[in-house]
Amino acid sequence: HVQLQQSGPGLVKPSQTLSLTCAISGDSVSSNSVAWNWIRQSPSRGLEWLGRTYYRSKWYNDYAVSVKSRITINSDTSKNQFSLQVNSVTSEDTAVYYCARATPVAGYYFDYWGQGTLVTVSS
Amino acid sequence: QSVLTQPPSVSAAPGQKVTISCSGSSSNIGNNYVSWYQQLPGTAPKLLIYDNNKRPSGIPDRFSGSKSGTSATLGITGLQTGDEADYYCGTWDNSLSAYVFGTGTKVTVL
DSSP states (O other): OOEEEEEOOSEEOTTSOEEEEEEEESSOTTOTTOEEEEEEEETTTEEEEEEEEEESSSEEEEEOTTTTTTEEEEEETTTTEEEEEEOSOOGGGOEEEEEEEEOOSSSOOEEEEOOOEEEEEOO | OOSBBOOSEEEEOTTOOEEEEEEOOTTTGGGSOOEEEEEOTTSOOEEEEBTTTBOOTTOOTTEEEEEETTEEEEEEOSOOGGGOEEEEEEEEETTTTEEEEBOOEEEEEO
16 A cells, blocks of 8 residues: 655745655665656646656656646655655745656546645745 | 646636646657646645646545646646645656746645
8 A cells, every 4th residue: 555655844935945755664765667746736726747757767857848847756765655846936936846646657647646745835 | 927827826626627838849748748846834845746737646536637748737626625736747848958836826625
Protein backbone atom coordinates (compact mmCIF):
# COMPACT_ATOMS: atom_id res chain seq x y z
CA HIS A 1 0.00 0.00 0.00
CA VAL A 2 1.53 3.29 -1.14
CA GLN A 3 1.50 6.28 1.20
CA LEU A 4 2.73 9.80 0.57
CA GLN A 5 3.49 12.01 3.57
CA GLN A 6 4.02 15.71 2.94
CA SER A 7 5.98 18.09 5.14
CA GLY A 8 7.04 21.71 4.98
CA PRO A 9 6.14 25.18 6.25
CA GLY A 10 2.66 26.55 5.86
CA LEU A 11 3.72 30.19 5.74
CA VAL A 12 6.23 31.73 3.34
CA LYS A 13 7.14 35.38 2.94
CA PRO A 14 6.81 37.08 -0.44
CA SER A 15 9.92 36.81 -2.65
CA GLN A 16 11.21 33.85 -0.64
CA THR A 17 11.34 30.16 -1.56
CA LEU A 18 8.57 27.65 -0.92
CA SER A 19 9.93 24.20 -0.06
CA LEU A 20 7.91 21.00 0.44
CA THR A 21 8.89 17.36 0.76
CA CYS A 22 6.93 14.20 -0.01
CA ALA A 23 8.09 11.01 1.74
CA ILE A 24 7.18 7.77 -0.01
CA SER A 25 6.33 4.45 1.62
CA GLY A 26 5.27 1.31 -0.22
CA ASP A 27 7.09 2.29 -3.44
CA SER A 28 10.45 3.62 -4.57
CA VAL A 29 11.18 7.11 -5.83
CA SER A 30 13.49 5.50 -8.39
CA SER A 31 10.87 3.04 -9.69
CA ASN A 32 11.04 2.96 -13.49
CA SER A 33 7.30 2.56 -13.97
CA VAL A 34 5.86 5.59 -12.17
CA ALA A 35 6.27 9.37 -12.00
CA TRP A 36 6.20 11.64 -8.96
CA ASN A 37 4.21 14.84 -9.30
CA TRP A 38 3.37 18.09 -7.58
CA ILE A 39 -0.09 19.63 -7.97
CA ARG A 40 -1.62 22.69 -6.33
CA GLN A 41 -5.16 23.91 -5.82
CA SER A 42 -6.46 27.40 -5.25
CA PRO A 43 -9.87 29.04 -5.67
CA SER A 44 -8.60 31.24 -8.49
CA ARG A 45 -6.61 28.64 -10.47
CA GLY A 46 -8.36 25.38 -9.59
CA LEU A 47 -6.26 22.22 -9.74
CA GLU A 48 -2.94 22.96 -11.44
CA TRP A 49 -0.26 20.41 -12.30
CA LEU A 50 3.16 21.87 -11.52
CA GLY A 51 5.59 19.22 -12.64
CA ARG A 52 7.07 15.77 -12.19
CA THR A 53 10.22 13.78 -11.74
CA TYR A 54 10.78 10.21 -12.86
CA TYR A 55 13.53 7.67 -13.37
CA ARG A 56 14.04 5.77 -16.61
CA SER A 57 17.70 4.74 -16.43
CA LYS A 58 18.33 8.40 -15.64
CA TRP A 59 16.33 11.18 -14.00
CA TYR A 60 13.91 13.34 -15.95
CA ASN A 61 11.96 16.43 -14.92
CA ASP A 62 9.05 18.18 -16.61
CA TYR A 63 7.52 21.46 -15.47
CA ALA A 64 4.39 23.41 -16.29
CA VAL A 65 5.09 26.46 -18.44
CA SER A 66 3.36 28.72 -15.92
CA VAL A 67 5.99 28.03 -13.25
CA LYS A 68 8.90 26.64 -15.23
CA SER A 69 11.26 29.54 -14.53
CA ARG A 70 10.72 29.33 -10.76
CA ILE A 71 10.29 25.64 -9.94
CA THR A 72 12.60 22.74 -9.13
CA ILE A 73 11.59 19.16 -8.33
CA ASN A 74 14.28 16.90 -6.91
CA SER A 75 14.46 13.33 -5.73
CA ASP A 76 16.39 11.89 -2.78
CA THR A 77 16.91 8.16 -3.15
CA SER A 78 18.58 7.80 0.27
CA LYS A 79 15.42 9.06 1.98
CA ASN A 80 12.98 7.76 -0.66
CA GLN A 81 11.36 11.15 -1.12
CA PHE A 82 11.00 13.98 -3.58
CA SER A 83 10.72 17.69 -3.09
CA LEU A 84 9.34 20.89 -4.55
CA GLN A 85 10.91 24.33 -4.54
CA VAL A 86 9.21 27.42 -5.89
CA ASN A 87 11.32 30.57 -5.93
CA SER A 88 10.26 34.20 -5.71
CA VAL A 89 6.79 33.45 -4.42
CA THR A 90 3.92 35.93 -4.48
CA SER A 91 0.38 35.83 -3.15
CA GLU A 92 -0.56 34.03 -6.38
CA ASP A 93 1.34 30.99 -5.05
CA THR A 94 -0.94 30.68 -2.04
CA ALA A 95 -2.61 27.29 -2.46
CA VAL A 96 -2.96 23.77 -1.13
CA TYR A 97 -0.06 21.76 -2.51
CA TYR A 98 -0.29 18.02 -3.16
CA CYS A 99 2.25 15.41 -4.12
CA ALA A 100 0.92 12.50 -6.16
CA ARG A 101 2.07 9.34 -7.90
CA ALA A 102 1.26 8.77 -11.55
CA THR A 103 1.25 5.35 -13.17
CA PRO A 104 1.51 6.02 -16.91
CA VAL A 105 0.75 2.62 -18.41
CA ALA A 106 -1.84 3.64 -21.01
CA GLY A 107 -3.19 6.97 -19.81
CA TYR A 108 -1.64 9.32 -17.26
CA TYR A 109 -3.44 9.48 -13.94
CA PHE A 110 -2.76 10.02 -10.25
CA ASP A 111 -3.51 6.97 -8.14
CA TYR A 112 -2.00 8.05 -4.81
CA TRP A 113 -2.01 11.51 -3.27
CA GLY A 114 -0.41 13.16 -0.27
CA GLN A 115 -2.59 14.73 2.39
CA GLY A 116 -2.07 18.27 1.11
CA THR A 117 -0.27 21.26 2.60
CA LEU A 118 -1.83 24.70 2.75
CA VAL A 119 0.90 27.21 1.92
CA THR A 120 0.13 30.86 2.52
CA VAL A 121 2.37 33.55 1.07
CA SER A 122 2.24 36.53 3.39
CA SER A 123 4.55 38.87 5.22
CA GLN B 1 -7.37 28.88 -16.64
CA SER B 2 -8.49 25.24 -17.03
CA VAL B 3 -8.58 23.96 -20.61
CA LEU B 4 -11.18 21.33 -19.75
CA THR B 5 -14.70 22.63 -19.18
CA GLN B 6 -17.18 21.10 -16.76
CA PRO B 7 -20.59 22.31 -15.53
CA PRO B 8 -20.23 24.12 -12.19
CA SER B 9 -22.87 21.99 -10.49
CA VAL B 10 -25.30 19.13 -10.90
CA SER B 11 -27.88 17.79 -8.49
CA ALA B 12 -30.36 14.96 -8.09
CA ALA B 13 -32.32 13.13 -5.45
CA PRO B 14 -30.97 10.08 -3.62
CA GLY B 15 -31.09 6.99 -5.81
CA GLN B 16 -31.15 8.98 -9.01
CA LYS B 17 -28.45 9.36 -11.67
CA VAL B 18 -26.24 12.30 -12.58
CA THR B 19 -23.84 12.79 -15.45
CA ILE B 20 -20.94 15.22 -15.57
CA SER B 21 -19.48 16.35 -18.86
CA CYS B 22 -15.88 17.32 -19.57
CA SER B 23 -15.20 19.18 -22.79
CA GLY B 24 -11.73 19.56 -24.26
CA SER B 25 -9.96 19.55 -27.61
CA SER B 26 -7.90 17.39 -29.93
CA SER B 27 -4.73 18.27 -28.05
CA ASN B 28 -6.02 16.73 -24.83
CA ILE B 29 -9.15 14.57 -24.58
CA GLY B 30 -9.24 13.88 -28.30
CA ASN B 31 -5.93 12.03 -28.22
CA ASN B 32 -5.41 10.92 -24.64
CA TYR B 33 -7.06 8.88 -21.93
CA VAL B 34 -9.24 10.66 -19.38
CA SER B 35 -9.33 10.17 -15.62
CA TRP B 36 -11.83 11.37 -13.03
CA TYR B 37 -11.29 12.37 -9.39
CA GLN B 38 -13.61 12.81 -6.43
CA GLN B 39 -12.74 15.41 -3.81
CA LEU B 40 -14.63 15.33 -0.54
CA PRO B 41 -14.52 18.53 1.53
CA GLY B 42 -11.13 19.10 3.13
CA THR B 43 -9.48 16.06 1.56
CA ALA B 44 -7.17 15.28 -1.33
CA PRO B 45 -8.66 14.23 -4.66
CA LYS B 46 -9.26 10.49 -5.05
CA LEU B 47 -9.00 8.55 -8.30
CA LEU B 48 -12.41 7.34 -9.48
CA ILE B 49 -11.91 6.46 -13.14
CA TYR B 50 -8.78 6.02 -15.25
CA ASP B 51 -8.13 5.23 -18.91
CA ASN B 52 -11.58 6.63 -19.81
CA ASN B 53 -13.67 3.90 -18.20
CA LYS B 54 -11.67 1.76 -15.78
CA ARG B 55 -12.34 1.74 -12.05
CA PRO B 56 -9.58 1.25 -9.46
CA SER B 57 -10.07 -1.49 -6.92
CA GLY B 58 -12.63 -0.46 -4.33
CA ILE B 59 -14.56 2.00 -6.50
CA PRO B 60 -18.19 0.81 -6.83
CA ASP B 61 -19.67 0.19 -10.26
CA ARG B 62 -22.14 3.03 -9.60
CA PHE B 63 -19.37 5.18 -11.06
CA SER B 64 -18.72 4.94 -14.79
CA GLY B 65 -16.76 6.83 -17.41
CA SER B 66 -16.94 7.22 -21.15
CA LYS B 67 -15.28 9.25 -23.90
CA SER B 68 -16.36 10.35 -27.34
CA GLY B 69 -14.26 12.60 -29.53
CA THR B 70 -13.11 15.58 -27.49
CA SER B 71 -15.53 15.06 -24.61
CA ALA B 72 -15.78 12.71 -21.67
CA THR B 73 -18.57 11.90 -19.25
CA LEU B 74 -18.72 10.65 -15.67
CA GLY B 75 -21.91 8.92 -14.59
CA ILE B 76 -23.02 8.26 -11.03
CA THR B 77 -26.04 6.02 -10.48
CA GLY B 78 -27.86 5.23 -7.25
CA LEU B 79 -26.84 8.62 -5.87
CA GLN B 80 -25.99 8.65 -2.14
CA THR B 81 -25.46 11.50 0.30
CA GLY B 82 -21.84 10.38 0.58
CA ASP B 83 -21.38 11.22 -3.10
CA GLU B 84 -21.68 14.95 -2.36
CA ALA B 85 -18.29 16.21 -3.46
CA ASP B 86 -16.41 18.04 -6.17
CA TYR B 87 -15.54 16.00 -9.26
CA TYR B 88 -12.71 16.75 -11.68
CA CYS B 89 -11.72 15.33 -15.03
CA GLY B 90 -8.10 15.30 -16.16
CA THR B 91 -5.89 14.27 -19.02
CA TRP B 92 -2.53 14.97 -20.64
CA ASP B 93 -2.38 17.89 -23.08
CA ASN B 94 0.05 17.32 -25.94
CA SER B 95 0.29 21.00 -26.90
CA LEU B 96 1.02 22.18 -23.37
CA SER B 97 3.11 19.09 -22.51
CA ALA B 98 1.32 19.15 -19.19
CA TYR B 99 -1.44 17.41 -17.32
CA VAL B 100 -4.63 19.48 -17.26
CA PHE B 101 -7.63 19.33 -14.98
CA GLY B 102 -11.23 20.29 -15.55
CA THR B 103 -12.92 23.25 -13.89
CA GLY B 104 -14.68 20.96 -11.42
CA THR B 105 -18.32 20.08 -10.78
CA LYS B 106 -20.06 20.14 -7.43
CA VAL B 107 -22.53 17.31 -6.97
CA THR B 108 -25.42 17.97 -4.60
CA VAL B 109 -27.77 15.29 -3.37
CA LEU B 110 -31.17 16.90 -2.85
